[in-house]
Amino acid sequence: MADMTGERMTTGRPLTYREAVAEGIAREMRRDPTVVCLGEDIGAAGGVFKTTAGLHKEFGPERVWDTPISEQAIVGAAMGAAMTGMRPVAEIMFSDFLACCWDYLANEIPKVRYMTGGQVTVPLVVRTANGGGLGFGAQHSQATENWAFTVPGLKIAAPATPADAIGMMAAAIRSDDPVVFFEHKGLLATKGPPAPPGHLVELGRAAVVREGGDITLVALASMVPVALTAAERLATEGISAEVIDLRCLVPLDTRAVLASVAKTSRLVTVEENPYQGGWGGTLVSVVVDEGFGLLDAPVCRVAGECVPLPFADALEERVIPTVDKVVARVRDLAAY
Amino acid sequence: MDAAELLPLYEQMALIRRTERAAHDLFMSGLVKGTTHLAAGHEAIAVGASAALRPDDYVFATYRGHHHALARGATPEECLAELMSRATGLCRAKGGSMHLTKASVGMLGSYAIVGAHLPMAVGAAWSARLRGTEQIAVAFFGDGATNIGAFHEALNLAAVWKLPVLFVCENNLYMEYTPIAEVTAVARPAADRASAYGIPGEVVDGNDVVLVREAVAGLADRARAGEGPGVLEALTYRHFGHSRADPATYRPAEEVERWLKHDPLDLARARLEALGADTTDVDARVEKTVAAAVEAARNAPAPDPGEALTDVWADGGAAWRT
Numbered sequence: 001m002a003d004m005t006g007e008r009m010t011t012g013r014p015l016t017y018r019e020a021v022a023e024g025i026a027r028e029m030r031r032d033p034t035v036v037c038l039g040e041d042i043g044a045a046g047g048v049f050k051t052t053a054g055l056h057k058e059f060g061p062e063r064v065w066d067t068p069i070s071e072q073a074i075v076g077a078a079m080g081a082a083m084t085g086m087r088p089v090a091e092i093m094f095s096d097f098l099a100c101c102w103d104y105l106a107n108e109i110p111k112v113r114y115m116t117g118g119q120v121t122v123p124l125v126v127r128t129a130n131g132g133g134l135g136f137g138a139q140h141s142q143a144t145e146n147w148a149f150t151v152p153g154l155k156i157a158a159p160a161t162p163a164d165a166i167g168m169m170a171a172a173i174r175s176d177d178p179v180v181f182f183e184h185k186g187l188l189a190t191k192g193p194p195a196p197p198g199h200l201v202e203l204g205r206a207a208v209v210r211e212g213g214d215i216t217l218v219a220l221a222s223m224v225p226v227a228l229t230a231a232e233r234l235a236t237e238g239i240s241a242e243v244i245d246l247r248c249l250v251p252l253d254t255r256a257v258l259a260s261v262a263k264t265s266r267l268v269t270v271e272e273n274p275y276q277g278g279w280g281g282t283l284v285s286v287v288v289d290e291g292f293g294l295l296d297a298p299v300c301r302v303a304g305e306c307v308p309l310p311f312a313d314a315l316e317e318r319v320i321p322t323v324d325k326v327v328a329r330v331r332d333l334a335a336y
Numbered sequence: 337m338d339a340a341e342l343l344p345l346y347e348q349m350a351l352i353r354r355t356e357r358a359a360h361d362l363f364m365s366g367l368v369k370g371t372t373h374l375a376a377g378h379e380a381i382a383v384g385a386s387a388a389l390r391p392d393d394y395v396f397a398t399y400r401g402h403h404h405a406l407a408r409g410a411t412p413e414e415c416l417a418e419l420m421s422r423a424t425g426l427c428r429a430k431g432g433s434m435h436l437t438k439a440s441v442g443m444l445g446s447y448a449i450v451g452a453h454l455p456m457a458v459g460a461a462w463s464a465r466l467r468g469t470e471q472i473a474v475a476f477f478g479d480g481a482t483n484i485g486a487f488h489e490a491l492n493l494a495a496v497w498k499l500p501v502l503f504v505c506e507n508n509l510y511m512e513y514t515p516i517a518e519v520t521a522v523a524r525p526a527a528d529r530a531s532a533y534g535i536p537g538e539v540v541d542g543n544d545v546v547l548v549r550e551a552v553a554g555l556a557d558r559a560r561a562g563e564g565p566g567v568l569e570a571l572t573y574r575h576f577g578h579s580r581a582d583p584a585t586y587r588p589a590e591e592v593e594r595w596l597k598h599d600p601l602d603l604a605r606a607r608l609e610a611l612g613a614d615t616t617d618v619d620a621r622v623e624k625t626v627a628a629a630v631e632a633a634r635n636a637p638a639p640d641p642g643e644a645l646t647d648v649w650a651d652g653g654a655a656w657r658t
Contacts, residue, residue, distance in 0.1 A: 076455020117428030
């Protein structure tokens with residue numbers, strides 16, 4: 001892979017999200033020889049989503065390793081390597097497949113530091129393609145960030161833009177803690193401005209991506225553009241929505257959300273994952289606990305329906321949050 | 337092996353046996369909570385293997401891992417303090433019996449999800465290769481782990497990447513309460529399956545410390561030379577049940593008697609006597625060391641409750657939000 005960083009900086013060519021993922025990894029691999037990649041089809045094939053395109057060519061087979069279809073071995077080996085001086089970046093192709101190596105994410109990686117009394121650190125990144133909207137059916141479409149959210153000891157990143165994919169990848173790979181990095185399938189082809197050299201987005205720092213005074217919309221990954229489009233529509237109706245891109249679930253930037261609610265006094269979370277057990281529930285509970293006096297209306301959650309993701313577009317659209325659903329919910333709340 | 341070489345191995349085995357007895361007694365008197373999975377009877381595997389390894393090699397063990405921690409260099413005092421929930425415990429009382437870890441001597445942990453640590457050992461071996469250190473990694477596991485998916489994934493990956501990792505099965509004939517033969521399609525659950533991955537699979541008398549050391553040394557040399565992983569199935573027997581809740585009444589009396597006669601300490605002692613060496617001094621020293629360890633652990637303080645909220649993250653804290 002040519003050093004795309006310099007090229008893009010000079011041309012200023014917009015970058016796709018999928019290119020940004022590969023570039024984010026490449027930048028860290030150039031910086032730090034202990035960064036190595038492993039996963040299914042990530043080598044010469046460049047990944048089924050082309051999110052590792054060019055890495056094998058630039059860094060060779062000793063830094064970019066193709067694995068068998070063995071999710072337990074991929075994540076377990078990444079853990080062992082991370083415990084012994086490397087910074088592995090493991091790819092689990094679709095986030096649904098995290099279930100195949102859930103023992104490592106739930107029982108091993110996040111607990112070993114704690115249960116050894118701080119002796120062992122596990123600086124690894126598990127990257128995975130998350131979410132629906134592409135008609136892949138119920139076993140290749142789930143938004144699974146909530147699975148990881150239930151486990152103490154995992155940091156959770158989910159960028160919404162190409163520049164964030166680069167900056168958050170840098171932070172994730174440099175983190176001495178394990179990070180699950182959710183790349184949204186629905187965003188892979190989206191474009192955005194390139195990231196400057198050395199771009200770093202600290203984990204746990206939400207971004208106010210649109211300012212507004214009437215209501216706060218908090219969204220993650222593919223729901224960020226949904227919330228932004230909803231905010232544009234609402235603006236034409238005279239409702240000024242502030243949109244927060246949460247960027248990470250752990251650390252969770254509750255401070256940014258409370259600060260926004262202090263300004264707007266209304267809150268809606270926009271989540272792709274099912275309402276049942278969704279991260280919005282935790283965020284809302286923090287706001288109600290600590291910011292009840294700031295609120296002028298009930299807090300609401302727009303989330304996925306509690307069904308497996310269906311196949312047909314018409315059915316999938318019924319299940320996943322849409323701009324229409326967000327607009328309708330905010331209208332109700334604004335009138336409260 | 338001459339007496340001068342064998343004597344320290346005997347001493348380590350005696351120290352482990354005596355520490356296990358102390359753990360058992362402390363459990364029975366209510367000073368160890370939860371449960372313990374004693375490895376009395378398995379000593380020769382941990383000690384023989386450790387004798388064949390370099391100090392900077394990596395070891396991963398199971399919830400039945402007291403002997404590996406001790407063989408690798410953890411002290412009886414820090415192990416017993418951990419079991420007794422003391423602040424001076426090996427893992428500062430956050431791990432307990434099933435998670436003994438001493439990273440500073442390459443004892444990278446004891447894992448209580450059966451089979452989970454085999455891929456980790458593969459990863460440590462991969463890391464050693466990437467860093468060019470010629471270290472090897474060893475995963476010790478029970479016969480029950482051989483029917484777990486992670487066992488097969490680990491062996492395959494280790495083989496295709498030709499990594500310096502040894503898989504050492506402590507076959508004590510029982511998968512918890514069930515005879516392993518009743519639930520396994522092949523006679524030698526680890527060694528018979530090694531060939532499916534193109535890995536050499538050896539079987540050894542796991543109660544003979546000299547034979548274990550030789551077998552591990554052979555496979556370790558091979559792995560270090562870049563020839564890939566090895567599987568060793570060491571036949572042994574638990575002196576106690578699966579855990580403290582298990583009196584092991586399901587085991588036939590004649591089987592128990594036969595194996596107790598084939599005790600690893602007795603075998604080593606007989607060999608030492610044949611070589612003209614006496615173990616009296618060693619036995620007395622071990623007795624004293626463990627008694628002092630029990631006393632020190634008993635007198636150590638409980639951890640500060642604030643410790644519960646440390647060490648989730650590398651910064652030492654547990655904060656999940658801003």
